[in-house]
Amino acid sequence: MERTRVREALRSEPGGQNITVAGWVRTKRTGKNVVFLEMNDGSSLSNIQIVVESENANPGQVAESITTGSSIRATGELVPSMGKNQTVELRAIELELIGDAPGETYPLQKKRHSFEYLREIAHLRPRTNTFGAVARVRSHLSFAIHRYFQERGFLYVHTPLITASDAEGAGELFQVTTLDLERLARGQGADAGPDYTKDFFGRPAYLTVSGQLNAEIYASALDRVYTFGPTFRAENSNTTRHLSEFWMIEPEVAFCDIHCNMDLAEDFLKTLIAGVLSDCGEDMEFFDKRIEPGIIESLSGIADSTFTRITYSEAVDALQKSDVKFEFPVSWGVDLHSEHEKFLTEEVFHGPVIVTDYPKEIKAFYMRLNDDEKTVRGMDVLVPRLGEIIGGSQREDRFDVLQRRIKEMGLPVEDYWWYLDLRKFGSVPHSGFGLGLARFIQYCTGMTNIRDVVPFPRAPGNAAF
């Protein structure tokens, strides 16, 4: 007989029909004449209750040897439940223990575990409610992101993971090499250094920190594109919102200025939030109940809201006018710190805030310079709880200005020849932004540590599993 997923079974009309389910046992409760098994197969947060009557010879015997964590297959009748916590249940006719899980050594218990402990058993944590729910939300969002762009005529562009330049300037890079490091360390003098002409690519190579510059190439030909893939940063960041390897979504749109860019970012976030609320209802209720009380209401509010849009100068004014004493004093020209972002989103505007037109000194070379020559058309989307979730900008599309800015920032112009070429031939105003998938999942689920919304997180000193 074909296997029925638990999600489907729980939604079926219980008319005594025979079905087969398979999955992992969450708990077992034993009575004299009856055994109750809670089984989960990942298709939903809810378990299915399997009722085994002891007089029923085969299932009764098998049920005895079943423990928490065992994998089983059960065939039986789907019937209305007599209990009060579920509407349907499976009355077992056949029961098979597929893989046992000795109770003395199985690391997951019925009780609640700390996330810190579960991180150490990343191979088993998807069997918990929280990590199952996170995995389903993550999968939903990934698909919804593609759908959002595909429905709006964006082309999905695969930008390279290995790059031969660190042109993005977005952070520390992981080096990719086939040179024999041990031999280098032993042999050559420290002054000589490695001979990169002998390296795999004939020059130093790195893992990408952003697909943006490559995406700009395709936007300069195909109008609107997006990338969605892994990026790598070798920064020694030890926080609840940084990873060394993370997936990033980067749309890039031609004939689009900073306002169009903000419209896209805002619509994107609101559409995806509305989607996760409507399509992941059961999991979202779990997060609302157990992880971040009130998150459903707050996300619903955001889906219907209009994001506040202010300039950097206005943000500085607002912060200076407040009576709050910040650890880092605010003055025009300094970058906004976490405490400032929190204050703006949580205390002043009570919701997402888009800040634009930052001083050029604290932003990347490729952001379009404003006429005041002091600020650039960058934009950050700040949200309560997390701070910066999106960073983007209108790109500098004027050849002369871009070249000047590259030099001002002390970067080697020759490395950017192809990037400058885009401004030489058919240049066009264009904009884009980057959104970290994991941060967005944090925002939607209320999970406080980014290492708990990524299946196998990579962080400084940690590449287990």
Add this chain to the structure above:
RNA sequence: UCCCCUGUAGCUCAGCUGGCAGAGCGGGUGGCUGUUAACCACCAUGUCGUUGGUUCGAGUCCAACCGGGGGAGCCA
């Protein structure tokens, strides 16, 4: 990288001014019950992160190291 906190049973944690190592959960055994964080009784479980120091005596005090967490910076 910096600052703060922390490390005791399988898990979560208590252990006071230094004096015999504890609880709950989980596990085992038995009982009871259409149960649902099931319930009741009994039983077992420790390199107190590691190394060194102070002391008659260290889980407790000191130092170094290792691991974990939070905050900051960098950013998405």
